[in-house]
Amino acid sequence: MATEVIGIYDNNFNALFQEAKYIKASVSDTSMIFEHPLEDGSKIADYKVSNPIEIQLQIMLLGADYRNTYKAIKKIDTNATALTIQTRTDVYSNMYISSMPYEEDNTISDGIKIAISLKQALFENPNTVRTAIDPRYSKDSNTSRNGNVQGENVNDTKRQSILASLL
Numbered sequence: 001m002a003t004e005v006i007g008i009y010d011n012n013f014n015a016l017f018q019e020a021k022y023i024k025a026s027v028s029d030t031s032m033i034f035e036h037p038l039e040d041g042s043k044i045a046d047y048k049v050s051n052p053i054e055i056q057l058q059i060m061l062l063g064a065d066y067r068n069t070y071k072a073i074k075k076i077d078t079n080a081t082a083l084t085i086q087t088r089t090d091v092y093s094n095m096y097i098s099s100m101p102y103e104e105d106n107t108i109s110d111g112i113k114i115a116i117s118l119k120q121a122l123f124e125n126p127n128t129v130r131t132a133i134d135p136r137y138s139k140d141s142n143t144s145r146n147g148n149v150q151g152e153n154v155n156d157t158k159r160q161s162i163l164a165s166l167l
Contacts, residue, residue: 005057009084016083017073019065023058023113025087052120053092055085062111070112073100085118094121
């Protein structure tokens with residue numbers, strides 16, 4: 001789907017590349033639907049996962065500052081800076097430049113045509129604690145929320161009984 005780009009912004013929502021002329025933005029918002037075969041040979045779909053959004057931008061860099069604008073785009077790519085892309089239909093955050101091929105030809109004497117590919121980064125919440133089932137004995141329960149737990153000293157009598165039970 002091609003749409004008009006309103007602006008490209010950094011993570012503080014400061015406008016970037018204001019001298020660039022945006023030709024077109026193609027937004028790809030897809031998902032995967034998982035299918036599984038049934039015993040009778042038919043398929044059932046039971047789960048959907050959204051893919052990261054991908055955007056293809058066609059931009060003209062013209063005028064005396066086109067080299068500086070190209071260098072600024074290249075620096076954002078090199079530094080892996082997150083961008084926000086605003087179109088007429090939506091705002092896309094956590095977008096990173098994945099490629100930026102460009103064309104130089106004699107028909108454009110003071111600029112270049114560049115195609116920037118961006119891909120959205122999706123982040124997982126690392127604070128998620130997963131437990132399969134409740135253990136039979138409380139001493140076997142999940143200790144992930146207890147912090148740093150120190151072991152206890154075992155006396156010789158108990159040590160011998162533990163060794164005997166293992167043999």
